[in-house]
Amino acid sequence: DAKTTQPTSMDCAEGRAANLPCNHSTISGNEYVYWYRQIHSQGPQYIIHGLKNNETNEMASLIITEDRKSSTLILPHATLRDTAVYYCIVSQPYGQNFVFGPGTRLSVLP
């Protein structure tokens, strides 16, 4: 079973920030949090990962709570092309296989 829970769906207005939450209350100290997204009929696209600290790259920011039991992916200025299913994944220890949950379907509205 997936080690994360995410809302089933979210809407966001174009140009606004999209904040996607993820709960991972059973995360262990050596497990990373990864975010991927999947646009219809394509393979998942890597977005960002984090261990303890907040992270930012050209696509998004990842905010991880101090107790590491939850995180938020932030798309600062959502566009229509950001409409996708977003997956939050906690790795099995030492880089074992990913377990995908149902993810959050983000719809960016004009």
Place this chain on the structure above:
Amino acid sequence: GAVVSQHPSWVICKSGTSVKIECRSLDFQATTMFWYRQFPKQSLMLMATSNEGSKATYEQGVEKDKFLINHASLTLSTLTVTSAHPEDSSFYICSARVSGPPWEQYFGPGTRLTVT
């Protein structure tokens, strides 16, 4: 980010025939690759873990004699669906994992298999 390719992107085959899908990591070496299957409106489900130079590890319920996996080099893994049946029709996706932490995976674009 790293690039993973799959070939073919889509394939239609007749029931009883075999189909081979290739997965290549284009700009990094991957000792471990994964094969997933995704049915419509469902999430990805791991089928097997492919390690270079050794036998693949299959998830429970996945028939190893039906889904043959070969990982002969650090940049290529293949999945062969043998004696395909209509229920094997699905979206097959591979990923390649970087060696060492944070062990992120990069995914191929997927292969749509339709068995008639």
